[in-house]
Each structure stands twice: as structure tokens, then as C-alpha cells.
Amino acid sequence: MWMNVFKRSANRREIEADIDEFLAEKTEALVKDGFSPEEARQRARREFGNVTLMKELSREEWNWRPVEQWVNAARYALKSLRRNPGFTATVLLTLGVGIGTNAAIFNLLHAVVLRSLPVPDAQQLRLLSVVRNGKEGEAIFSYPILVEMQTVLGEKSGLAGYSSIAPMRANTGNGEPEQAGVQLVSGTFFRVLGVTSQAGRLLSAWDDAASATYPAVISGAYWASRFGRDPGVIGRTVSLNDTPVTIVGVAPDSFFGLQPGSRPAYWLPVPAQHELRYKRNFWNSNGNTAKPFMKQPEIRWLSVVARIGDYRLEPWIATAVNQVYARDMQREARGWDDPVQIKTLLHSTVRLNAGDKGLGDLRQRFAAPLMVLMCAAGVVFLIACLNLASLSLARVTARRKEIAVRCSLGAGRMVIAVHFIAETLLLSLAGGALAVPVAFGASQILLRWASNGNPMPLNVGIDVPVLLFAGVTAFLAGSAFGLAPVLYSLKIDLNEAMKATPVKGMQLPWGRTLIAAEVAFSAILLTGAVLFVRTFLNYADIALGFSPEHVLTVQVDPMGAHMTAEKLLPVYHRVLDRLSEMPGVQNAAFATCGLAQGCKGISGIRVAGRPTEDRSMQENIVTPGYFAAIGMRLLSGRFLNRHDVGNKPAPAVINAAAAKLYFGDTNPIGRRFGYGGDIEHFEVAGVLADARVNNVHEAPLPMAYYSLEQMPAYATSLEIRVRGDARRMEAAIKNAIRQAAPGFPVIRVNPLAELVGSDLLRERLVARLASAFALLAIGLACLGLYGVLSYATTRRTSEIGIRLALGAQGGDVCWMILREALMLIGIGLMTGIPAAIVLMKFVRGLLYGVSAGDPGSILVGILSLLLIGSAAAFLPAWRASRIDPTVALRYE
Amino acid sequence: MILTILRRGPLHGYAIAQAIKQNSDDLLQIEEGTLYPALQRLLREGWAVAEWQVSATNRRVRTYKITGTGRKQLARDVPQLEEMIKGIFSVLKPRES
Numbered sequence: 007m008w009m010n011v012f013k014r015s016a017n018r019r020e021i022e023a024d025i026d027e028f029l030a031e032k033t034e035a036l037v038k039d040g041f042s043p044e045e046a047r048q049r050a051r052r053e054f055g056n057v058t059l060m061k062e063l064s065r066e067e068w069n070w071r072p073v074e075q076w077v078n079a080a081r082y083a084l085k086s087l088r089r090n091p092g093f094t095a096t097v098l099l100t101l102g103v104g105i106g107t108n109a110a111i112f113n114l115l116h117a118v119v120l121r122s123l124p125v126p127d128a129q130q131l132r133l134l135s136v137v138r139n140g141k142e143g144e145a146i147f148s149y150p151i152l153v154e155m156q157t158v159l160g161e162k163s164g165l166a167g168y169s170s171i172a173p174m175r176a177n178t179g180n181g182e183p184e185q186a187g188v189q190l191v192s193g194t195f196f197r198v199l200g201v202t203s204q205a206g207r208l209l210s211a212w213d214d215a216a217s218a219t220y221p222a223v224i225s226g227a228y229w230a231s232r233f234g235r236d237p238g239v240i241g242r243t244v245s246l247n248d249t250p251v252t253i254v255g256v257a258p259d260s261f262f263g264l265q266p267g268s269r270p271a272y273w274l275p276v277p278a279q280h281e282l283r284y285k286r287n288f289w290n291s292n293g294n295t296a297k298p299f300m301k302q303p304e305i306r307w308l309s310v311v312a313r314i315g316d317y318r319l320e321p322w323i324a325t326a327v328n329q330v331y332a333r334d335m336q337r338e339a340r341g342w343d344d345p346v347q348i349k350t351l352l353h354s355t356v357r358l359n360a361g362d363k364g365l366g367d368l369r370q371r372f373a374a375p376l377m378v379l380m381c382a383a384g385v386v387f388l389i390a391c392l393n394l395a396s397l398s399l400a401r402v403t404a405r406r407k408e409i410a411v412r413c414s415l416g417a418g419r420m421v422i423a424v425h426f427i428a429e430t431l432l433l434s435l436a437g438g439a440l441a442v443p444v445a446f447g448a449s450q451i452l453l454r455w456a457s458n459g460n461p462m463p464l465n466v467g468i469d470v471p472v473l474l475f476a477g478v479t480a481f482l483a484g485s486a487f488g489l490a491p492v493l494y495s496l497k498i499d500l501n502e503a504m505k506a507t508p509v510k511g512m513q514l515p516w517g518r519t520l521i522a523a524e525v526a527f528s529a530i531l532l533t534g535a536v537l538f539v540r541t542f543l544n545y546a547d548i549a550l551g552f553s554p555e556h557v558l559t560v561q562v563d564p565m566g567a568h569m570t571a572e573k574l575l576p577v578y579h580r581v582l583d584r585l586s587e588m589p590g591v592q593n594a595a596f597a598t599c600g601l602a603q604g605c606k607g608i609s610g611i612r613v614a615g616r617p618t619e620d621r622s623m624q625e626n627i628v629t630p631g632y633f634a635a636i637g638m639r640l641l642s643g644r645f646l647n648r649h650d651v652g653n654k655p656a657p658a659v660i661n662a663a664a665a666k667l668y669f670g671d672t673n674p675i676g677r678r679f680g681y682g683g684d685i686e687h688f689e690v691a692g693v694l695a696d697a698r699v700n701n702v703h704e705a706p707l708p709m710a711y712y713s714l715e716q717m718p719a720y721a722t723s724l725e726i727r728v729r730g731d732a733r734r735m736e737a738a739i740k741n742a743i744r745q746a747a748p749g750f751p752v753i754r755v756n757p758l759a760e761l762v763g764s765d766l767l768r769e770r771l772v773a774r775l776a777s778a779f780a781l782l783a784i785g786l787a788c789l790g791l792y793g794v795l796s797y798a799t800t801r802r803t804s805e806i807g808i809r810l811a812l813g814a815q816g817g818d819v820c821w822m823i824l825r826e827a828l829m830l831i832g833i834g835l836m837t838g839i840p841a842a843i844v845l846m847k848f849v850r851g852l853l854y855g856v857s858a859g860d861p862g863s864i865l866v867g868i869l870s871l872l873l874i875g876s877a878a879a880f881l882p883a884w885r886a887s888r889i890d891p892t893v894a895l896r897y898e
Numbered sequence: 899m900i901l902t903i904l905r906r907g908p909l910h911g912y913a914i915a916q917a918i919k920q921n922s923d924d925l926l927q928i929e930e931g932t933l934y935p936a937l938q939r940l941l942r943e944g945w946a947v948a949e950w951q952v953s954a955t956n957r958r959v960r961t962y963k964i965t966g967t968g969r970k971q972l973a974r975d976v977p978q979l980e981e982m983i984k985g986i987f988s989v990l991k992p993r994e995s
Contacts, residue, residue, distance in 0.1 A: 020960065021934065021938065023960070024959075024960040025911075025931075025934055027910075027911070027912075027957065027958070027959055027960070028911040028912050028915070028934075035912075054929065054931040055929030055932065056931065059931075060931035060932065060934050061934075063934070063935040064934040064938045
């Protein structure tokens with residue numbers, strides 16, 4: 007570009023010099039012929055013609071190039087855009103906000119669904135899963151099996167095991183102890199993932215051997231937030247669940263492990279399991295969980311990731327891994343006597359899945375809703391673009407005279423088209439640039455909406471794909487609203503346009519089609535939004551089976567008190583007694599499992615006198631006040647009480663699902679069941695209404711509650727029903743616990759309603775955004791409708807004047823305009839509603855308690871669009887009816 | 899026309915104008931200035947190249963020289979032009995029959 011400019015000016019100088027030279031030579035020749043110098047000079051100039059013009063023309067020979075043309079067009083476009091600040095601002099704002107929101111949702115979608123793990127050659131990673139009974143599920147392995155697999159594979163493939171992320175009490179020495187996510191990994195973990203440290207060292211294979219203090223690697227984010235990136239942190243000893251560990255290194259900032267949306271603060275080698283009291287997500291068959299997991303092949307607790315360097319080896323690796331797994335399952339099957347179970351075990355296989363995007367929890371939860379929201383945002387933006395299209399059409403219609411003048415003065419149609427294209431390009435570029443900060447802000451807001459409390463640690467920085475997305479969208483939007491005027495300007499009838507008030511051709515071309523399309527799109531969005539809002543409401547009033555309002559859940563870590571479960575019983579009592587003395591507290595109870603926190607212990611039971619195939623029972627061990635504290639309803643029999651000490655058989659309270667499954671229609675009270683050999687250990691004392699204790703989305707499983715008084719255990723959750731606002735009691739309750747049981751570790755206090763509500767984050771996000779988008783769509787469509795109608799009525803002022811002068815009533819005119827609007831809305835609805843019904847079928851999976859083609863929701867959509875649309879049309883219609891015929895006839 | 903003249907050898911602006919005058923026996927009374935836009939067009943199309951030289955009269959002049967593509971263009975254009983002129987003549991002087 008600059009080269010070009012430079013060359014051009016050099017060229018200009020050359021031409022000028024050349025022409026001057028010509029004149030000088032001619033003058034000289036003429037002087038030789040006997041003219042006086044002055045005369046010769048004049049004659050030379052005369053015969054040459056217009057010197058300046060010729061110079062200009064010579065220069066222009068070079069000017070007539072596309073670049074020049076575009077630069078001129080851009081300059082002209084800038085000028086004309088500056089002259090229309092209203093138009094420019096509208097377009098820029100629409101583009102900026104529209105593209106920005108779209109890019110933000112795309113950004114989230116990208117982060118959740120599309121982005122690869124930030125490790126080298128992520129496509130080489132494989133996650134191991136198990137196929138059992140034809141169903142594929144998460145696979146967990148024991149450490150000895152992992153080692154066996156590693157031995158078999160040798161150098162051919164890297165294999166690493168990793169545990170779930172467990173919250174642990176971290177005491178770094180500066181500030182209060184806090185909760186931090188800890189993941190236990192095999193020594194090969196970082197090597198297999200190809201991660202290098204940004205400070206100190208990472209874990210390696212020899213860390214799998216037990217040592218005096220365990221080495222810990224911290225995440226980059228934790229290093230920054232907790233230690234202010236202090237390099238002196240290497241070598242420092244901190245305590246996790248009261249076990250000292252030494253920080254040996256820091257992982258890169260971008261590295262978060264294998265699960266997008268979560269980020270452990272600490273990674274420790276697997277031998278640390280026992281001392282850190284890690285007991286999560288394990289499958290124990292005849293092992294002893296009180297002893298270290300690491301040596302026991304009976305306890306499966308590690309997920310496995312593999313790196314396949316050479317794809318040709320993949321089938322071989324799969325076979326090798328399966329052989330080891332088959333041996334493990336054979337050993338497992340020996341412990342069972344149920345032939346069905348044995349067959350299932352022996353037929354389960356390991357599968358290697360692509361692991362480049364990490365674990366799919368977040369993906370499964372949010373991919374579909376984000377996809378839907380992406381479409382919704384896209385449709386809203388489309389409507390906005392249609393509005394822009396009619397706006398720029400209106401503008402080009404208004405400027406037709408100017409265009410006609412330019413055409414008749416000799417501007418080619420192409421030149422004018424180029425001018426419009428330049429204008430559109432400028433607007434799209436500026437709009438796209440504006441969209442980037444909008445996208446960044448909107449991403450943060452969306453992320454906060456999608457998380458409870460503190461935002462999910464998800465990388466939503468704006469990166470190349472997102473920028474690319476914004477660019478492409480800007481371009482598409484530009485062509486959507488910029489192309490129409492270009493085409494239109496190419497076929498303006500000059501004669502017609504030059505007339506002062508043209509008779510025909512003043513209606514907005516395609517304006518009506520655009521409005522009908524907008525209404526159709528709005529109908530789709532509105533119907534969708536109604537369905538999503540109803541889904542959310544349905545979930546929100548689902549019969550939970552307990553009432554979470556006014557309940558505070560205190561997460562505690564009784565193991566941190568270093569006492570046996572038996573010795574803890576008096577501590578529980580002291581805490582409960584102290585709490586019951588507080589005026590605001592109604593009931594309080596300890597339980598081994600909290601609600602809505604993914605604490606789910608399930609065991610196989612045996613029912614006396616009734617062999618059933620599914621023998622699973624979820625269990626929770628609670629103090630007697632539990633049912634009153636969380637508000638559970640008794641169907642028959644009795645709750646547990648304080649006197650259930652030493653009873654034989656031990657009393658159990660089961661839920662309706664368990665009663666139905668194991669005892670059918672017979673009365674379950676007094677029936678017995680048990681574990682292993684002791685088949686009559688428990689006796690059913692009462693039956694509870696089913697409750698969704700695990701997750702709002704999850705149907706209640708068969709469940710039993712046992713008394714903590716009788717079966718001392720480590721209780722991790724304390725449920726307290728209070729009077730009034732639960733949040734306000736938080737500090738007082740923490741204090742009371744500290745007084746009653748000093749040194750009893752409290753981890754966190756949350757209102758139970760909040761914990762339960764976080765299950766509905768997804769539904770709330772979708773309902774909220776879908777409604778927002780639908781409202782936006784309707785607003786935009788109404789704006790478009792209003793604009794087109796006002797424009798049309800203004801243009802028809804004289805016609806309406808004549809009608810009124812000839813005796814038409816104001817009401818007739820009003821109805822005439824309204825009828826037109828209703829027709830547009832009608833056409834829109836007639837195309838939009840069937841489309842909505844078809845499209846909603848695709849989101850069926852996201853709906854709950856309402857069908858995709860729910861007539862009520864569709865009716866709501868139709869009626870509200872009709873109503874809002876008519877309201878938008880009423881103003882221009884009313885204005886038209888108030889036209890004064892005498893003024894209108896003089897309008898021209 | 900200019901190309902035809904340039905085919906004989908490189909010339910500078912004034913010389914080209916003189917040559918045209920002579921060739922047309924002063925019949926073509928064109929403004930000499932129009933030569934320059936035409937020359938620029940030749941340069942742009944790559945049919946001629948220009949170079950600053952010192953002329954016989956000891957002036958620093960820009961000399962124009964025909965290129966290979968210029969010659970080819972000339973070979974294409976001349977027959978076309980002749981055809982056209984022939985056509986014009988046959989219209990202007992219809993054969994008497």
C-alpha cells in the first residue's frame with residue numbers, strides 16, 4: 007500500500023518533468039525558427055493544449071486502479087457515515103452487542119466442548135472406560151492393576167492413574183486454613199500428559215514409593231492466589247488434612263488436569279492416600295478401606311489415562327490392557343456367588359476413548375444447553391440484521407435521488423455499488439472490533455451465571471477461534487444487511503428517481519418479507535423460552551421429599567479430630583446439645599452423607615426370604631433428629647429415636663422406593679434385611695416418602711437410614727433447621743460448634759437451599775437466557791414492524807388524506823394499517839410456529855415435565871406475539887387515523 | 899500510431915510529436931498534449947518502457963521504447979484497425995451498382 011503511494015508520487019514527478027521538458031524543447035525549436043522567446047513559449051503551450059489537464063489525465067492513467075477506487079470509496083463512505091451518526095451508531099451498537107453475545111456463548115461452548123486440553127499432542131491421549139452389560143461407564147482401577155498394566159505395556163505407551171478431586175483442609179501457615187482441591191496421581195501423570203513445571207519439579211515415577219513427607223505439586227492458579235507467585239514456596243511444608251506435605255513444584259498456569267471446569271490446587275502421589283484420608287469414588291470389594299488403598303487390588307479408585315505415541319500400536323495396547331483387566335475381573339468374580347453378577351464381571355471390557363478434550367462431565371452437562379443458546383443468540387442476531395437490512399434499505403431509498411444524480415453525472419453503477427460495499431465493510435469491521443470487548447465481558451457474566459458463587463475455573467480468555475468466529479459473523483452480518491442496498495442501487499430507475507416525488511417504487515422493497523421473517527423467528531424463540539421457563543419451574547417445584555428452606559448444612563471433617571468413630575459419638579452429642587440451646591435453632595442432626603453433594607454410598611443388601619436381582623441400597627447413617635431437621639415425611643411406622651441403642655435387630659428406616667422394590671405390596675414394617683452373612687441384621691422400623699437426596703434430576707434410589715447411635719461412623723454433614731434466614735445464623739452456629747467441641751474441624755457452612763439450587767444451575771441458565779433472547783427478539787421484531795409501518799404510512803400520507811377527504815373514518819384508516827400489521831404477524835406465526843414445533847423436538851432432552859409440542863406453551867407464544875405486535879403497530883396506525891386531510895393533501 | 903513510430907527506435911516525447919506531424923503530412927492536427935496520457939497508457943499496459951537519457955541536443959529527456967508485448971499488440975491491432983477502416987470506407991463509399 008505505502009509502496010504504491012510512494013511509486014505514484016514518483017511517477018507524477020516524472021510525468022511533470024517530461025512534459026516540462028517537452029515544452030522547453032519545443033520553445034527552443036520555435037526560437038530557432040525565429041520566434042521571440044516569449045512568443046515561442048506561448049505558442050508551444052497553445053499547441054500543446056491544456057497543460058494542467060494533460061498532466062492530470064496522464065496521472066489518472068495510473069490512478070484508475072482498484073486500490074485507488076477502494077480507498078476513494080472508503081473515504082467517501084466514512085464521510086457519509088459521519089453525516090449519519092444515528093444510523094452509524096445503531097448499526098455499530100447492533101453489530102457490537104450482537105456479535106459480542108454470540109461470540110461469548112461461542113467462547114463458552116468452545117471452552118466446554120471444543121477446546122483440547124492444554125497439553126502437547128492432546129490427540130494422543132486416551133481415557134480408559136469400562137463396558138459392562140453393554141453400557142459404557144467410568145472405569146476405576148486399583149493401583150496394583152495400574153502397575154501391572156504399566157509393566158505389560160512397557161515403553162510402548164505411557165499410562166497414568168489419577169483419583170477424583172477431593173476437598174481437603176489446607177493449612178499453608180499464612181492465614182486461616184481453607185479448603186483446597188487435592189488430586190492423587192501416579193508418578194507418571196505429568197510425564198504422560200507432557201506437562202513441564204514452571205517452578206521446581208513435578209512428580210515422577212519414584213514418588214510412588216512411600217516417603218517421610220509427601221511431595222506436592224501446586225497449580226499455577228493456586229500459586230498465584232495463595233502465595234503471590236512467591237518462588238520461595240518450593241520446599242515449604244504445608245499441611246493437608248493435618249498431614250504435612252512439601253511443595254516441590256508448580257504446574258503451568260494453563261494446566262488444570264483432565265477435567266475442564268475444575269482445577270485441583272494440589273497434586274500428590276498416590277501413597278499419600280492413607281494419611282490424607284482420601285476416600286472418594288472408590289469401589290471396594292472385600293478390601294479394607296481403613297488400610298492404605300495402594301497395596302490392595304480389591305479397592306479400585308484410580309481412573310487411567312494413556313498416551314499412544316504410535317497409532318499403529320493402539321489395537322495392541324487395547325488388547326494388552328484388556329488382558330490385565332480380564333485377570334482382575336476373574337479374581338473379582340471368585341468373591342461372588344451370583345451367576346448373573348459373575349457373568350457380568352467376566353464379560354466387561356476396557357475401551358480406549360479419545361482423551362484430547364479431557365473428562366466429559368462438564369461437556370455432558372452444558373454442551374446441549376449451550377448449543378441451544380448459541381442457536382437462540384444466533385436467531386436474535388439474525389433478526390437484528392434483518393432490521394439493519396430494512397434500515398439500510400430505507401436509507402438507500404432516501405438517497406436514491408443522490409444516487410441518480412451521481413449516476414447521471416457519469417458515475418458508473420459499479421462505482422456506486424463499490425461505495426456501498428465499502429460502507430458495509432467499514433461498519434462490519436468496526437462492529438466486529440467492538441464485539442471483542444463485549445464478548446470478553448459477556449463471557450465472564452455467563453460463567454458467573456453458570457456457576458454457583460465463585461465462577462468455575464474455566465479458561466474463557468478470548469483466543470484465535472473466538473476472534474475468528476467474531477470476524478466471520480461480522481462478515482456474514484455485513485453481507486446480510488449490506489448486500490440488499492447494493493443490489494437495489496444497481497437497478498434504480500434514473501428517470502423515476504430524479505422526479506421530485508416519485509409515484510411508485512417508494513414502498514420499501516422486501517420490507518414486509520423481512521418483518522414476517524422476524525416475527526417467525528421471534529415465534530420460535532418465544533415458544534422455546536416458554537418451554538424452558540416451564541422446565542425450570544417444574545424442577546423448582548419438584549417434590550424434593552424434604553424442605554431445604556431454613557436449613558444450614560455444615561460440612562465437617564470428623565477425621566481431623568483424630569478420634570475413633572466411637573469416641574466421636576459424645577462429641578456429636580455435645581455439639582447437638584449446644585445447638586439445641588440456641589434460640590434460633592429448631593432441630594439439628596449429624597449424617598454420614600450430606601444432601602445434594604454427590605455423597606452417595608450404595609451397597610448390595612440381602613433381604614430375608616426374598617431374592618431379588620437388584621439388591622442395591624443407598625445408605626445414610628444419621629442421628630435421630632435428622633428427619634425433623636431436613637423435613638422428611640413418614641409414610642408408616644416410626645422415625646429413629648434416641649432409644650435405639652443396642653437393639654437387635656437394629657432398626658432401619660427405608661424409603662418408599664426400597665419398600666416397593668424389596669417388599670412389594672406387603673407391609674414392610676418389621677421385615678428384615680442385612681449385609682453379607684448377617685441377613686437379619688436390620689429390621690424396618692418406618693417408611694419415608696421418597697426424596698431426591700442426591701440430585702434434583704435423579705429419581706430416588708432405594709435407600710435406608712440407620713442410627714448413628716448404634717453404628718458409630720464419621721459424620722461429614724451437620725444439618726440444622728433454623729427459624730428465619732439461615733444465612734444470618736452462620737457465624738453464631740460456627741461459634742457454638744467451636745465452643746462445644748474445640749478442635750472439631752468445620753469445613754464449610756452453606757444454606758441447604760443453595761446446595762440444592764446449584765443442581766438447577768443449568769436449567770436456570772437456559773431459562774434465563776432463553777427468555778432474555780426471546781424478549782430481545784420480540785422487541786427487535788416490534789421495532790422493525792413499527793419502523794416499516796411508520797415508513798409506509800408517512801409515504802402514504804397523501805393517499806390517506808384523500809381517503810379521509812372522501813369520507814373514510816379515522817377508525818377505518820386505523821384498521822387498514824392494523825390489518826396490514828396483523829397480516830404480517832399472521833404470516834410470521836404461520837411459518838414460525840410449525841418451525842418451532844419441529845425444532846423443539848431437538849431439545850426434548852433439556853425439557854422436564856412439559857412436552858416439546860405443548861399446546862399451552864405454543865398458545866402463549868401466539869397470543870403474546872399477536873398482542874405485542876398489534877401494540878407496536880397501533881402507534882403508526884393511530885397516527886395515520888389522525889392525519890388532517892387538508893394538511894395531507896398539501897403534503898407535496 | 900505511437901507504437902508504430904516507436905517500432906523504428908526509441909524516441910522521447912518531442913521527437914514522437916514531430917514524427918507524428920511528419921508522418922501525417924500535418925493532416926492530423928491534434929493537440930500535442932494528448933500524447934502524454936496516451937504514452938502513460940502504453941507504459942501502464944507494459945507495451946513501452948521509459949528511461950531518462952541525454953538527447954542529441956544535450957537535453958535530459960525521457961525516452962520511450964517499445965517492448966515485446968508492445969510489438970505483439972501492434973501486430974494484433976494494425977490488421978484490426980485496417981479492417982475497421984476498410985469497413986468505414988465501404989460504408990462511406992457504397993459500391994455503385
